[in-house]
Amino acid sequence: MAIEGRSPPSRRFLAATLIAYCAFFLMIACCRATPAQDRKVYIAYMGNCPKTQASLPALHFGLLQRIIGNAKVASDSLIYSYHRTFNGFAARLTEAEHQKLSAYEGVVSVFPNKIAKLHTTRSWDFIRYPKNASTSTRRQQSNLIIGVLDTGIWPESPSFDDSGYGPPPKKFKGRCQSSSNFSCNNKIIGARFYNVAGDYGPGDIPSPRDSDGHGSHTASTAAGNFVTPANLYGIANGTARGGVPAARIAVYKICWAFGCSYDDIMKAFDDACSDGIDMVSLSAGGLAMEYFRDPIAIGAFHCMKKGILTSNSAGNDGPFPGSVSNNSPWSLTVAANTIDRKLTTNVKLGNGEIYNGTSLNSFVSNKSMSPIIYGGDAPNKTAGYEGNVSRYCYSGSLDRNLVQGKIVYCEFAGQGDGPIEAGAAGAIMGNNPQGDVAFPYLLPVSLLNETDGSKVLTYSNSTSDPTAVIYKTVDYLDGSSPYVLYFSSRGPNPITPDILKPDLTGPGVNILAAWSQGTTMTGLPGDERVVAYNIISGTSMSCPHATGAAAYVKSLHRTWSPAAIKSALMTTGAHVTMEIYQH
Ligand SMILES: *[C@@H]1O[C@H](CO)[C@@H](O)[C@H](O)[C@H]1NC(C)=O
Ligand SMILES: *[C@@H]1O[C@H](CO)[C@@H](O)[C@H](O)[C@H]1NC(C)=O
Ligand SMILES: *[C@@H]1O[C@H](CO)[C@@H](O)[C@H](O)[C@H]1NC(C)=O
Ligand SMILES: *[C@@H]1O[C@H](CO)[C@@H](O)[C@H](O)[C@H]1NC(C)=O
Ligand SMILES: *[C@@H]1O[C@H](CO)[C@@H](O)[C@H](O)[C@H]1NC(C)=O
Ligand SMILES: *[C@@H]1O[C@H](CO)[C@@H](O)[C@H](O)[C@H]1NC(C)=O
Ligand SMILES: *[C@@H]1O[C@H](CO)[C@@H](O)[C@H](O)[C@H]1NC(C)=O
Ligand SMILES: *[C@@H]1O[C@H](CO)[C@@H](O)[C@H](O)[C@H]1NC(C)=O
Ligand SMILES: *[C@@H]1O[C@H](CO)[C@@H](O)[C@H](O)[C@H]1NC(C)=O
Numbered sequence: 001m002a003i004e005g006r007s008p009p010s011r012r013f014l015a016a017t018l019i020a021y022c023a024f025f026l027m028i029a030c031c032r033a034t035p036a037q038d039r040k041v042y043i044a045y046m047g048n049c050p051k052t053q054a055s056l057p058a059l060h061f062g063l064l065q066r067i068i069g070n071a072k073v074a075s076d077s078l079i080y081s082y083h084r085t086f087n088g089f090a091a092r093l094t095e096a097e098h099q100k101l102s103a104y105e106g107v108v109s110v111f112p113n114k115i116a117k118l119h120t121t122r123s124w125d126f127i128r129y130p131k132n133a134s135t136s137t138r139r140q141q142s143n144l145i146i147g148v149l150d151t152g153i154w155p156e157s158p159s160f161d162d163s164g165y166g167p168p169p170k171k172f173k174g175r176c177q178s179s180s181n182f183s184c185n186n187k188i189i190g191a192r193f194y195n196v197a198g199d200y201g202p203g204d205i206p207s208p209r210d211s212d213g214h215g216s217h218t219a220s221t222a223a224g225n226f227v228t229p230a231n232l233y234g235i236a237n238g239t240a241r242g243g244v245p246a247a248r249i250a251v252y253k254i255c256w257a258f259g260c261s262y263d264d265i266m267k268a269f270d271d272a273c274s275d276g277i278d279m280v281s282l283s284a285g286g287l288a289m290e291y292f293r294d295p296i297a298i299g300a301f302h303c304m305k306k307g308i309l310t311s312n313s314a315g316n317d318g319p320f321p322g323s324v325s326n327n328s329p330w331s332l333t334v335a336a337n338t339i340d341r342k343l344t345t346n347v348k349l350g351n352g353e354i355y356n357g358t359s360l361n362s363f364v365s366n367k368s369m370s371p372i373i374y375g376g377d378a379p380n381k382t383a384g385y386e387g388n389v390s391r392y393c394y395s396g397s398l399d400r401n402l403v404q405g406k407i408v409y410c411e412f413a414g415q416g417d418g419p420i421e422a423g424a425a426g427a428i429m430g431n432n433p434q435g436d437v438a439f440p441y442l443l444p445v446s447l448l449n450e451t452d453g454s455k456v457l458t459y460s461n462s463t464s465d466p467t468a469v470i471y472k473t474v475d476y477l478d479g480s481s482p483y484v485l486y487f488s489s490r491g492p493n494p495i496t497p498d499i500l501k502p503d504l505t506g507p508g509v510n511i512l513a514a515w516s517q518g519t520t521m522t523g524l525p526g527d528e529r530v531v532a533y534n535i536i537s538g539t540s541m542s543c544p545h546a547t548g549a550a551a552y553v554k555s556l557h558r559t560w561s562p563a564a565i566k567s568a569l570m571t572t573g574a575h576v577t578m579e580i581y582q583h
Helices: 011-030 056-068 071-077 095-102 135-142 214-223 262-272 295-305 417-421 450-462 539-556 562-582
Strands: 040-045 078-082 088-093 109-112 115-118 145-150 188-193 227-232 235-240 248-253 259-261 279-282 309-313 332-337 341-349 354-357 370-374 407-410 426-429 445-447 467-470 474-477 504-507 511-514 533-536
Touching: 040 095, 040 262, 056 071, 056 078, 056 088, 056 095, 071 078, 071 088, 078 262, 088 095, 088 262, 095 109, 115 262, 135 539, 145 214, 145 262, 145 539, 214 248, 214 279, 214 511, 214 533, 214 539, 227 511, 227 533, 235 341, 235 474, 235 511, 235 533, 248 262, 259 262, 262 279, 262 295, 279 295, 279 539, 295 309, 309 539, 309 562, 332 539, 341 445, 341 450, 354 445, 354 450, 370 450, 407 417, 407 450, 426 450, 426 467, 504 539, 539 562
Parallel strands: 145 248, 145 279, 188 248, 279 309, 309 332, 332 504, 370 407, 407 426, 426 445
Antiparallel strands: 040 088, 040 109, 078 088, 115 259, 227 235, 341 354, 341 467, 341 474, 370 467, 511 533
16 A cells, blocks of 8 residues: 555545445455455456557456456456556456456456565676766766666665765656655655555565665665775675666565565556666566566566666576576576675684685684584484484584584584574584575574585594684685576576577675665574675676666667667677686
């Protein structure tokens, strides 16, 4: 529900609400023949908005009424009318009504509503992006508007400060769904939220405010201000900036605790590409679908027709062939690569050996050394565990009396809940198959590869008082970049194999960008680390890098079509990569 210009409800409003409620219950009473639970949400796509049509919403309602045969039920069933950028609607239908509607002339496709998921700064320096934007560049950029379809935004972040920005470009026709706790500024010039099902989970805020962090991260990567210093507990300290730091941002919040619903995504596209934006950035996706049944492909198509390029994440379902999503030929599909800033969480043993591990460890050890215990030597026997299970440190398998205050060695890279429950001071996890992506934990953790892990185990088993310390994560430069990560979804394009996908790759590993202060570093229960900047990985992060790069091209070539911008990026990207390898 919109909460624009919220004011105290008048008596007339209350009376109207009461009548509406009564009507609602009456309707339920008289429509028992088709109970609501037999109806599912479908999206009907009807192509372009006709040039001469008085009211598309009225047309949609009329069509539904003919299908359903009852005006009241039809009105109750209509969820969204899409009428600004393309023609279509979302409605609750029975299977029979769905069949009937699919056969209607003018209806291109009818497909079930589904849930898409999020594809969870130094990076710009890495791809040699100019830092010193001239005044004229700033002026060109400040006329650009990036539409970010995501989890909303944290407007108080310095990345979105509007000092020095003039009023919004006149071409912008979007709205700011402000509430008591959210308002736009001259940087965030528009903001709306879409949750037509009213499905608010724990932590969800019914406003454009970001309670997840993902949307603030992607928006600041595409178009955040220069912010110095930006770091996560000192890690990756430097200047954070977006691809087009002077551009404006229009926020369309479509993702919630439950995910991102197709009907909401379609409405956000319908609004965004008629609001006067220049570029769409969307770091989420569902299963690969035929384009007429893919809300993101449909939205991106009609945006493209209006000269607006959509940049999409390829997905994190790699490295399997054909795992790429967001495959439409008219969108930019972005894979994820490493950057030259690597993170390491070093482990030092009592014998002086140091091992380079992986994780995002914000904790500083207060002790120079702590005792180590092997998980396999500390099973919770009263709970029925043997060493052959507790060696993996699964939840509930460790004996608190043995593990408390010690660093536990685990033969599995889990989430750390077993060690936390047993009061461990930290955990060293062996058998880490990859050393690139750093994940945060609620206790000091370092993930070692099999070789290094077995050395730690041998040490701890061969010494009477084995000890270790897990250091805070540090960053360093590493020339072996860029390469595409294992998690990045791979082609070929499962829908149109003749069209190569992904289109290009961008930085998507251990990216520092703005975060929501309405959550914590991990969002996990028990985490108290509220942070202004966070480090996360995924094609979700590479997508806004491509958005920023595309917007940068557009700021210099205002008349270029989405295809021209895409081509410019795809044909110069290879050159940039080669140049980096040569240095
Ligand atoms: C940015 O700096 C580089 C070298 O430091 C210079 O060659 C370039 O012209 C500058 N660009 C602008 C827009 O000032
Ligand atoms: C409003 O936002 C502030 C942060 O700016 C937050 O601390 C507070 O809890 C929010 N209040 C509500 C009612 O959401
Ligand atoms: C981060 O870098 C700035 C210089 O850009 C420096 O002043 C600051 O002390 C650094 N902060 C940390 C935590 O390293
Ligand atoms: C990795 O470990 C070695 C010791 O084995 C240490 O000298 C080096 O500094 C570590 N690398 C980084 C990047 O911390
Ligand atoms: C494990 O990591 C170490 C660096 O700490 C490296 O020297 C070694 O080659 C790696 N081994 C494997 C099997 O990846
Ligand atoms: C180290 O001590 C500080 C306060 O003295 C405390 O806040 C912090 O949590 C401690 N760190 C660890 C890893 O226990
Ligand atoms: C662990 O050992 C016990 C007894 O030796 C055996 O019954 C059980 O199957 C083993 N479990 C696993 C996972 O190997
Ligand atoms: C073992 O597990 C049981 C059941 O979860 C728990 O109640 C008990 O405290 C644990 N014992 C130790 C020593 O960790
Ligand atoms: C520890 O050492 C003993 C003998 O010294 C050996 O039997 C046992 O398998 C070792 N355990 C591990 C986990 O390496």
